[in-house]
Amino acid sequence: MKRRDLFVDLFRACNSGKSATQLHSQILRTGFAYDSFFVTKLNSLYAKYTSIEEAYQLFDETPQRTVYLWNSMLRSHCREKQWKRTLLLFKHMLSDKFKLEQRPDNFTVSIVLKACAGLKWLKLGKMVHGYVKKDQKMALDMFVGAELIELYSECGKMGEALKVFQEFPKPDVVLWTIMVTGYELNGYLEEAVTFFSRMVVKEGISPDPVTLISLVSACAQLRHGMLGNCVLGFVIRRGFEADISLTNSLLNLYAKSGSVKIAANLFKWMIERDVVSWSSMIACYVRNEAAVKALELFNEMINQGVEPNAISMVSGLQACALACNLEEGKKIHDLAAKKGFDTDVSVSTALIDMYMKCFSTDEAVDVFRKMPWKDVVCWAALLSGYAQNGMAYMSMGVFRDMLSNETQPDAVAMVKILSASSELGILQQAICLHGYVIRSGFENSAFVGVSLIELYSKCGSLCDAVKVFEGIFDKDVVILSAMIAGYGMHGQGREALKLFDWMVKSSAASPNNVTFLSLLSACSHSGLIQEGINIFDIMVHEYKVDPSSEHCGILVDLLGRIGELDKAMDIIKQMPTPVQPHVWGALLGACRIHQNIEMGEVAAKNLFHLDPNHSGYYILLSNIYALSEKWVNMEKIRTSIREKGLKKMFGLSVIEIGNEVHSFVADDKFHPDCEQIYELLRQLEMKMRSGVKLFHDAEFYFGA
DNA sequence: TTAGGGTTAG
Numbered sequence: 001m002k003r004r005d006l007f008v009d010l011f012r013a014c015n016s017g018k019s020a021t022q023l024h025s026q027i028l029r030t031g032f033a034y035d036s037f038f039v040t041k042l043n044s045l046y047a048k049y050t051s052i053e054e055a056y057q058l059f060d061e062t063p064q065r066t067v068y069l070w071n072s073m074l075r076s077h078c079r080e081k082q083w084k085r086t087l088l089l090f091k092h093m094l095s096d097k098f099k100l101e102q103r104p105d106n107f108t109v110s111i112v113l114k115a116c117a118g119l120k121w122l123k124l125g126k127m128v129h130g131y132v133k134k135d136q137k138m139a140l141d142m143f144v145g146a147e148l149i150e151l152y153s154e155c156g157k158m159g160e161a162l163k164v165f166q167e168f169p170k171p172d173v174v175l176w177t178i179m180v181t182g183y184e185l186n187g188y189l190e191e192a193v194t195f196f197s198r199m200v201v202k203e204g205i206s207p208d209p210v211t212l213i214s215l216v217s218a219c220a221q222l223r224h225g226m227l228g229n230c231v232l233g234f235v236i237r238r239g240f241e242a243d244i245s246l247t248n249s250l251l252n253l254y255a256k257s258g259s260v261k262i263a264a265n266l267f268k269w270m271i272e273r274d275v276v277s278w279s280s281m282i283a284c285y286v287r288n289e290a291a292v293k294a295l296e297l298f299n300e301m302i303n304q305g306v307e308p309n310a311i312s313m314v315s316g317l318q319a320c321a322l323a324c325n326l327e328e329g330k331k332i333h334d335l336a337a338k339k340g341f342d343t344d345v346s347v348s349t350a351l352i353d354m355y356m357k358c359f360s361t362d363e364a365v366d367v368f369r370k371m372p373w374k375d376v377v378c379w380a381a382l383l384s385g386y387a388q389n390g391m392a393y394m395s396m397g398v399f400r401d402m403l404s405n406e407t408q409p410d411a412v413a414m415v416k417i418l419s420a421s422s423e424l425g426i427l428q429q430a431i432c433l434h435g436y437v438i439r440s441g442f443e444n445s446a447f448v449g450v451s452l453i454e455l456y457s458k459c460g461s462l463c464d465a466v467k468v469f470e471g472i473f474d475k476d477v478v479i480l481s482a483m484i485a486g487y488g489m490h491g492q493g494r495e496a497l498k499l500f501d502w503m504v505k506s507s508a509a510s511p512n513n514v515t516f517l518s519l520l521s522a523c524s525h526s527g528l529i530q531e532g533i534n535i536f537d538i539m540v541h542e543y544k545v546d547p548s549s550e551h552c553g554i555l556v557d558l559l560g561r562i563g564e565l566d567k568a569m570d571i572i573k574q575m576p577t578p579v580q581p582h583v584w585g586a587l588l589g590a591c592r593i594h595q596n597i598e599m600g601e602v603a604a605k606n607l608f609h610l611d612p613n614h615s616g617y618y619i620l621l622s623n624i625y626a627l628s629e630k631w632v633n634m635e636k637i638r639t640s641i642r643e644k645g646l647k648k649m650f651g652l653s654v655i656e657i658g659n660e661v662h663s664f665v666a667d668d669k670f671h672p673d674c675e676q677i678y679e680l681l682r683q684l685e686m687k688m689r690s691g692v693k694l695f696h697d698a699e700f701y702f703g704a
Numbered sequence: 705t706t707a708g709g710g711t712t713a714g
Binding site: 038069146149246247 | 705706707708709710711712713714
């Protein structure tokens with residue numbers, strides 16, 4: 001048999017999927033056993049379709065190893081993402097002086113660079129780059145260039161990546177795409193979009209589906225929905241709609257930019273859907289708080305026989321957490337266990353989160369304990385879960401355990417521990433955590449800054465909150481809103497208004513719905529009634545912010561306090577969204593102040609319907625009756641509280657003096673200094689009633 | 705002879 005005939009046979013066999021073993025014996029029979037071409041081809045077939053071990057056997061048996069054979073072996077490890085084994089083999093290749101006929105070529109170099117990128121081994125990668133620079137031909141090889149750019153972009157060195165890119169006089173679409181992807185993955189989203197437009201507009205290179213995926217992914221993070229429409233048009237014109245990854249990334253763009261309807265339509269329109277499409281759509285519903293729809297979709301996916309992966313499990317569990325649906329959550333837990341995903345760190349974290357949000361702390365802890373290895377995300381889920389369940393004191397213990405397990409917090413974990421700590425309100429602890437923030441270099445994180453402002457505000461130290469605020473250079477809308485809320489908490493409405501004024505005049509940031517909520521609440525807590533009403537007006541008419549149920553609740557409270565009960569009622573009637581209990585609650589409170597029994601009864605009726613187990617509202621109504629001496633009605637309400645077995649929720653107050661934390665409830669008589677405390681309280685009350693400026697006296701008493 | 709770029713969750 002001639003070599004040429006065997007060559008043809010071999011290629012036919014490759015295409016028809018004939019096994020490497022059969023081919024091997026065929027080659028041995030024909031006497032071409034040491035032909036380097038056949039050996040290389042067989043080696044790659046073994047590695048691809050049989051096993052790496054078989055490939056190694058052939059490799060070991062071959063006395064004359066060409067660079068092609070080494071490359072084939074290296075590539076097999078690379079395909080399996082065995083980066084360290086790839087580099088180890090490369091080391092052997094270099095020391096195999098007697099058997100190696102040629103020097104490593106550009107193909108070898110590109111594989112080695114890929115392994116360096118996979119391990120983020122910049123030092124070795126740079127050495128290889130030095131080797132490449134010495135060889136003109138290799139330096140202009142676009143395959144090598146691609147791997148070099150990838151290496152630098154994986155290591156976060158986009159400047160170096162750009163230098164390599166600029167060495168090429170005519171980079172092709174793949175090189176452009178790697179640059180766009182690099183910018184996108186490193187969070188330089190605007191640069192990714194600019195680079196893309198340079199490629200298309202200036203260089204006239206037509207993007208392919210892969211380029212578009214990276215562009216769309218950048219737009220999704222920028223919440224740039226408009227660009228999605230352009231890309232969608234292009235996709236249809238070019239007939240790219242069959243590329244499922246591309247349509248998935250478009251779906252994700254609409255999902256993240258809040259266009260739920262468009263996303264749902266695109267999902268329906270897609271020719272083919274894979275597990276990524278389903279997870280994206282489920283995640284879209286979760287993000288937009290449509291928990292029921294998300295759960296329905298998850299179950300539909302399972303029923304249609306789509307094989308779930310770890311990510312779709314996470315989305316399903318998030319839906320359960322949002323819906324507070326423990327039953328469905330447990331079902332997904334069982335399914336995850338059956339499919340072997342319960343040891344996956346992301347799935348376990350989602351399980352912890354789900355159980356915590358469904359108030360099942362024991363189950364959450366159980367999942368946490370069973371995790372084979374723990375990362376910072378799951379520690380953060382556990383400690384914030386405790387805080388959500390009113391057990392913030394446990395969060396502190398978890399944080400300490402996390403540190404002693406040598407897990408360093410990231411910015412998210414830091415935010416969670418700070419907010420857990422703010423639930424406790426212990427200033428001494430806040431100061432310790434602030435110290436930790438500075439020592440670990442989180443000081444410049446905007447998210448951490450916001451949490452610190454909130455923490456100090458809640459621990460009663462407004463001046464520390466202001467110090468943190470003033471230290472932040474780039475004051476965005478979130479930071480400004482947090483500071484306004486801090487002033488509000490301390491009854492400093494005027495300061496809150498001043499800061500808002502500064503924010504608007506200096507154009508530091510544009511106020512959003514949260515800013516207005518903080519501001520309205522600050523006005524309400526400081527008795528700045530007319531100012532609050534004006535702010536609401538500015539919000540709706542100047543800033544075109546749609547008032548939420550929370551905004552309306554505060555407005556009702558403000559109007560109610562000055563006796564404008566009819567106007568307050570009008571606001572409730574005009575609300576576009578379903579009226580939440582707290583809005584009626586604000587009206588009921590106002591009715592008590594102004595003795596409006598009729599309207600109070602209307603508010604109470606609605607409240608008893610919406611929130612039948614809240615004892616506070618019954619007590620409010622009975623107080624209204626008591627103040628207007630309607631004893632019969634009052635007794636009816638009191639009886640109904642008893643019959644329903646409603647218990648009053650106790651409010652626990654905590655105050656920190658020196659290094660000691662004192663806690664007490666209303667009418668508490670357990671404190672050792674009880675008599676003195678009540679005496680001071682009585683004096684303060686007298687002063688309040690006599691209209692003396694209390695603030696200065698309080699300063700005198702507490703030595704503030 | 706061997707060949708470079710991609711989508712979802714945390």
